[in-house]
Amino acid sequence: xxxxxxxxxxxxxxxxxxxxxxxxxxxxxxxxxxxxxxxxxxxxxxxxxxxxxxxxxxxxxxxxxxxxxxxxxxxxxxxxxxxxxxxxxxxxxxxxxxxxxxxxxxxxxxxxxxxxxxxxxxxxxxxxxxxxxxxxxxxxxxxxxxxxxxxxxxxxxxxxxxxxxxxxxxxxxxxxxxxxxxxxxxxxxxxxxxxxxxxxxxxxxxxxxxxxxxxxxxxxxxxxxxxxxxxxxxxxxxxxxxxxxxxxxxxxxxxxxxxxxxxxxxxxxxxxxxxxxxxxxxxxxxxxxxxxxxxxxxxxxxxxxxxxxxxxxxxxxxxxxxxxxxxxxxxxxxxxxxxxxxxxxxxxxxxxxxxxxxxxxxxxxxxxxxxxxxxxxxxxxxxxxxxxxxxxxxxxxxxxxxxxxxxxxxxxxxxxxxxxxxxxxxxxxxxxxxxxxxxxxxxxxxxxxxxxxxxxxxxxxxxxxxxxxxxxxxxxxxxxxxxxxxxxxxxxxxxxxxxxxxxxxxxxxxxxxxxxxxxxxxxxxxxxxxxxxxxxxxxxxxxxxxxxxxxxxxxxxxxxxxxxxxxxxxxxxxxxxxxxx
Amino acid sequence: xxxxxxxxxxxxxxxxxxxxxxxxxxxxxxxxxxxxxxxxxxxxxxxxxxxxxxxxxxxxxxxxxxxxxxxxxxxxxxxxxxxxxxxxxxxxxxxxxxxxxxxxxxxxxxxxxxxxxxxxxxxxxxxxxxxxxxxxxxxxxxxxxxxxxxxxxxxxxxxxxxxxxxxxxxxxxxxxxxxxxxxxxxxxxxxxxxxxxxxxxxxxxxxxxxxxxxxxxxxxxxxxxxxxxxxxxxxxxxxxxxxxxxxxxxxxxxxxxxxxxxxxxxxxxxxxxxxxxxxxxxxxxxxxxxxxxxxxxxxxxxxxxxxxxxxxxxxxxxxxxxxxxxxxxxxxxxxxxxxxxxxxxxxxxxxxxxxxxxxxxxxxxxxxxxxxx
Numbered sequence: 001x002x003x004x005x006x007x008x009x010x011x012x013x014x015x016x017x018x019x020x021x022x023x024x025x026x027x028x029x030x031x032x033x034x035x036x037x038x039x040x041x042x043x044x045x046x047x048x049x050x051x052x053x054x055x056x057x058x059x060x061x062x063x064x065x066x067x068x069x070x071x072x073x074x075x076x077x078x079x080x081x082x083x084x085x086x087x088x089x090x091x092x093x094x095x096x097x098x099x100x101x102x103x104x105x106x107x108x109x110x111x112x113x114x115x116x117x118x119x120x121x122x123x124x125x126x127x128x129x130x131x132x133x134x135x136x137x138x139x140x141x142x143x144x145x146x147x148x149x150x151x152x153x154x155x156x157x158x159x160x161x162x163x164x165x166x167x168x169x170x171x172x173x174x175x176x177x178x179x180x181x182x183x184x185x186x187x188x189x190x191x192x193x194x195x196x197x198x199x200x201x202x203x204x205x206x207x208x209x210x211x212x213x214x215x216x217x218x219x220x221x222x223x224x225x226x227x228x229x230x231x232x233x234x235x236x237x238x239x240x241x242x243x244x245x246x247x248x249x250x251x252x253x254x255x256x257x258x259x260x261x262x263x264x265x266x267x268x269x270x271x272x273x274x275x276x277x278x279x280x281x282x283x284x285x286x287x288x289x290x291x292x293x294x295x296x297x298x299x300x301x302x303x304x305x306x307x308x309x310x311x312x313x314x315x316x317x318x319x320x321x322x323x324x325x326x327x328x329x330x331x332x333x334x335x336x337x338x339x340x341x342x343x344x345x346x347x348x349x350x351x352x353x354x355x356x357x358x359x360x361x362x363x364x365x366x367x368x369x370x371x372x373x374x375x376x377x378x379x380x381x382x383x384x385x386x387x388x389x390x391x392x393x394x395x396x397x398x399x400x401x402x403x404x405x406x407x408x409x410x411x412x413x414x415x416x417x418x419x420x421x422x423x424x425x426x427x428x429x430x431x432x433x434x435x436x437x438x439x440x441x442x443x444x445x446x447x448x449x450x451x452x453x454x455x456x457x458x459x460x461x462x463x464x465x466x467x468x469x470x471x472x473x474x475x476x477x478x479x480x481x482x483x484x485x486x487x488x489x490x491x492x493x494x495x496x497x498x499x500x501x502x503x504x505x506x507x508x509x510x511x512x513x514x515x516x517x518x519x520x521x522x523x524x525x526x527x528x529x530x531x532x533x534x535x536x537x538x539x540x541x542x543x544x545x546x547x548x549x550x551x552x553x554x555x556x557x558x559x560x561x562x563x564x565x566x567x568x569x570x571x572x573x574x575x576x577x578x579x580x581x
Numbered sequence: 582x583x584x585x586x587x588x589x590x591x592x593x594x595x596x597x598x599x600x601x602x603x604x605x606x607x608x609x610x611x612x613x614x615x616x617x618x619x620x621x622x623x624x625x626x627x628x629x630x631x632x633x634x635x636x637x638x639x640x641x642x643x644x645x646x647x648x649x650x651x652x653x654x655x656x657x658x659x660x661x662x663x664x665x666x667x668x669x670x671x672x673x674x675x676x677x678x679x680x681x682x683x684x685x686x687x688x689x690x691x692x693x694x695x696x697x698x699x700x701x702x703x704x705x706x707x708x709x710x711x712x713x714x715x716x717x718x719x720x721x722x723x724x725x726x727x728x729x730x731x732x733x734x735x736x737x738x739x740x741x742x743x744x745x746x747x748x749x750x751x752x753x754x755x756x757x758x759x760x761x762x763x764x765x766x767x768x769x770x771x772x773x774x775x776x777x778x779x780x781x782x783x784x785x786x787x788x789x790x791x792x793x794x795x796x797x798x799x800x801x802x803x804x805x806x807x808x809x810x811x812x813x814x815x816x817x818x819x820x821x822x823x824x825x826x827x828x829x830x831x832x833x834x835x836x837x838x839x840x841x842x843x844x845x846x847x848x849x850x851x852x853x854x855x856x857x858x859x860x861x862x863x864x865x866x867x868x869x870x871x872x873x874x875x876x877x878x879x880x881x882x883x884x885x886x887x888x889x890x891x892x893x894x895x896x897x898x899x900x901x902x903x904x905x906x907x908x909x910x911x912x913x914x915x916x917x918x919x920x921x922x923x924x925x926x927x928x929x930x931x932x933x934x935x936x937x938x939x940x941x942x943x944x945x946x947x948x949x950x951x952x953x954x
Contacts, residue, residue, distance in 0.1 A: 060952050061951055061952060063952070064951050064953075065951060132824075133813065137823075236816070237814075237815065237816070239814060239954050241954075249760065251662070252659060252662060253658050253659075253662060254662035254689075431666070435666055435669055435670055436669045442670075443669065443670030443671055443672065444670070445666055445667060445669070445672055446667055446672050446674055447672075528667070528674060529628070529653035529655060529674065530626065530653075530674045544816065544819065545816070545819050545820055545823070
C-alpha cells in the first residue's frame with residue numbers, strides 16, 4: 001500500500017493524468033478475464049492433453065464428441081434466433097406501432113420471460129410433457145391419458161420451444177427500442193405518397209430496424225448456443241448432446257482436456273456470431289442518420305384484427321410466463337406430476353424426513369443442504385453485486401474520464417469480453433485458472449471466494465454498463481471542481497460520484513444479484529458439495545428424479561428474482577420509451 | 582468458523598499431549614479412545630456413492646450425539662473427478678470416502694496418495710484379507726440384469742444377454758449412461774473381458790458362430806448391438822428401477838441396476854427381481870470400499886464413521902450396517918450371516934470384477950461407447 005502511494009506521487013511528473021488508474025484497472029481486468037481464458041488454452045497444449053485436440057476434431061471419437069453436438073448446437077442457435085426475432089419483432093410491432101388492445105400489458109409481459117431462469121421453463125416443460133420413455137415420473141398430459149410422442153417430450157423440439165420462449169424477450173426489448181425511434185416523418189411521407197401498410201413495413205420500417213434485428217438475432221443466437229440447462233434437462237435423456245452438455249459431461253467424468261477443447265471451440269463459435277453481427281451493424285452505420293425529432297406517427301389501425309392479434313400475442317406471453325410459474329408452483333405440492341392439481345401435500349416444503357417418502361429427503365424448510373445452499377446463494381448474490389459494482393464503477397469511471405489511448409480501448413474491449421464466453425465455458429476456464437495454486441496464492445477450488453470472483457468477472461459487462469450509465473449522469477464539472485480543491489481519486493469517488501449515483505448503482509447491483517442467483521451455467525462446474533448453490537441443487541434433484549424438490553427450489557429462486565427485479569425497476573424508474581404514448 | 586475449528590484443534594492438541602496419547606497412532610485406537618477426540622472435532626464429512634448415506638447420517642448422529650455427520654450423495658465417477666480436483670487445489674473437503682469403481686479408485690486416488698486405507702481394529706480379524714487390502718471393502722455391490730416379477734411371474738423373460746439385442750427388446754432395455762456412472766462402464770468392460778463366454782453364449786443363443794463385423798471381440802460386438810437396439814440411457818439407477826420395476830405394467834422393459842434395490846420394492850411400488858440364470862452372467866459384483874482422505878480434517882471422527890459403517894457386535898451389525906444388510910448386498914464381515922432372502926453368494930452367477938484388468942481397457946471401452954451414442 002505504501003509502495004503504491006509512493007509510486008502514485010512519483011509518477012505525476014512523468015505520466016499523463018490517469019495512467020496509474022488505467023494500469024490498475026487493466027491489471028484487474030487481465031487477472032479477472034484474460035488470464036483464465038489464456039490459462040485454459042495453455043492447458044490444452046500440455047504434452048498430456050494435446051491429444052484431446054485430435055480426439056475432438058478428427059478420429060473416430062470426433063463425430064460424437066464434437067461434430068454431432070456442433071450440428072445440434074448450430075441448429076438450436078439458428079432456429080431459436082430466427083424464432084426469437086420473429087416473435088419478439090411481432091410483439092414489438094404490436095406494442096409500438098399498432099392500436100392493439102392492452103399494449104402496456106403486452107409490453108410488460110414481454111420483458112418478463114428473461115427474468116425466469118431458463119431451467120425453470122425446462123423443468124416446467126418436463127412436468128407437463130414428460131412421457132414414460134425414460135422411466136421415472138410422467139408428466140401431467142400423459143397423466144390425463146394422452147400419449148405424448150417422444151419428439152414432443154424430449155430432445156430437439158422441446159429444447160427449441162423452451163429456448164425461443166425464453167430468449168424472445170431479449171429480441172423484443174431490442175427491437176421495440178429501435179421501432180420507438182423510427183422517425184415518423186418517413187412514415188408520414190410514405191403515407192402521403194400513397195404507400196400501403198405492407199409497403200411501409202417492407203420499404204421503411206424493416207430496413208430502418210435492420211441493425212436492431214441483426215443485433216437481436218445474434219444475441220439470441222449466442223444465448224441459445226451456450227445455454228446449458230435446457231438441452232441438459234430435455235435433451236440428455238434421449239442422448240441429444242450440444243457443445244455445452246458435452247463440455248459439462250467431459251469435465252464431470254474427469255476428461256478435462258477434451259472438455260476444455262470443446263469449451264474453447266464453443267467460445268469461438270458464439271464469439272464469431274456476435275462479432276459478425278456487430279460487423280454487419282457497424283458496416284451499415286449510414287442508417288444512423290435517421291434520427292431527429294419527428295412526432296410519433298399515427299398507429300396502424302388493425303381494425304378487425306385487433307382482438308385476434310391480441311389473442312395470438314397472449315398465447316405466447318402466457319405460455320412463456322404464467323404457465324411455467326403455475327406448473328412449477330403446483331408441482332412442488334403434487335406428489336406426482338401426472339396429477340398436478342390433486343392430492344397436494346406440503347411435504348416437499350415443510351415435511352420432516354420420512355423414509356417412505358422421496359428416499360427420506362426432508363422438505364426444503366427442514367433440509368440442511370438446501371438451507372445452506374440458500375444462505376450461500378444469497379451471500380454470493382450480495383458479494384458479486386457489491387464487488388461487481390465496485391469494479392464496474394472503476395472501469396466505467398476510467399474509460400469515461402480518460403478516453404484516450406490504447407489502454408482505454410483495451411479496458412473497454414476486455415470488460416465486454418465475457419459476453420462472448422458462454423457461462424459454462426467461463427466456469428471451466430476458472431477451474432483451469434484457480435483450480436491449482438498459483439505461486440504463493442492458494443488454489444481457490446471449492447471456496448466461496450472462487451464463486452464470487454468468477455461471478456464478478458462473468459457479469460462485468462453488465463456492471464460496467466450500469467456504471468457507465470451512472471457516470472454519464474454525473475457531470476464531469478462537479479468532479480473537476482473537486483479536483484481543483486485537491487481531493488484525491490478515492491475522495492472524489494466517495495464524496496461526489498457515488499452519493500449522486502447511488503440509486504442507479506443500487507438498481508444495477510440488484511440486477512447483478514438476480515443474474516447470479518438464477519444462474520446455472522456458470523456455477524454448475526464450480527459447484528462443490530460443501531459449497532452448494534440453489535440452482536445447481538435444483539438441477540441435481542431434477543436429474544436424479546426428484547422433480548418436486550427441484551421445482552420447489554426453483555420457485556424460491558423465482559420469487560427472489562422477481563422481488564429483486566421489481567425493486568430494481570422501482571429504483572431506476574426503468575425507461576421504456578415504447579410504452580409512452 | 583475457522584477460529585472455532587482452530588480452538589477445537591487446540592483442545593485436541595492439549596488432550597493429546599497431556600494424556601500421552603500423542604505417540605499412539607489413531608489407526609490402532611479403540612472406539613472408546615477415538616470418541617472423545619471425535620467429539621472435540623464435532624463434525625465429519627462423508628462422500629458417498631449411495632443415497633443410503635442419508636439413513637447412515639441419522640443413525641450415526643443418534644449413536645454418537647454431538648458429532649455432525651455431513652453426508653453427500655455423489656456418484657463414484659464424480660467423486661473421483663472432484664477428489665482429484667480438490668487434491669490439485671490442495672483442498673480437503675471429505676474426511677471419509679465411500680466409493681465403488683475400485684478399478685479407477687486404486688490408480689487415481691490411492692496410488693497418488695489422495696486417499697488412505699483404514700481398517701478398524703475392532704473388526705480386522707473378521708474381514709478376509711482380500712477385502713482389507715489395498716482398501717477396506719464394506720460389502721459387495723452389484724450391477725445386474727433385473728426384470729419385473731409381477732409381469733413375469735414364471736421367471737426372467739430372457740435366458741441370455743444376447744436376447745437383449747433381439748428385435749422384441751428394441752427400445753426396451755434400460756441402463757444408466759456408462760459415461761456418467763463408472764459402475765456401468767465397469768459392467769461393459771467386464772463383458773469385453775469375458776468375450777470368450779460371450780462368444781459361447783452367442784452360439785448357444787443363435788446356433789451360429791458369432792460374426793464380429795467391425796467389433797474386436799464378442800464383448801464389443803454385444804455392446805455395439807445393444808446400442809444399435811436403442812438401449813435407453815437414463816441418469817440414475819432409480820430411473821432404471823422405476824422403468825423396469827414399476828407395478829401395473831403390461832410389457833415392462835428390462836434393465837441393469839443394483840440387485841439390492843429390490844429392498845425398496847414395497848416402499849416404492851416396484852417388482853424388481855434379478856435374472857440370475859441369464860447366460861453367460863447377469864452382470865458384475867464388485868466391492869464398495871471405505872477410505873480416509875489422505876489428510877482428513879477430522880481424523881478421529883472419520884475413523885469412527887468407518888468403524889460404524891462396518892457394523893456393531895449385534896447379530897446383523899446394528900444401525901450402522903442396517904441400510905446395507907439387505908438382500909442383494911453381500912457384507913464382507915465373516916461373522917454376519919448372509920441375508921436370508923438373497924441368492925447365496927456362491928450361487929450368484931455375476932462376474933467378479935478384477936480391478937487391475939478392468940483399469941487396463943476401461944478408457945478404451947469408454948471411447949467405444951462414446952462412438953456409439
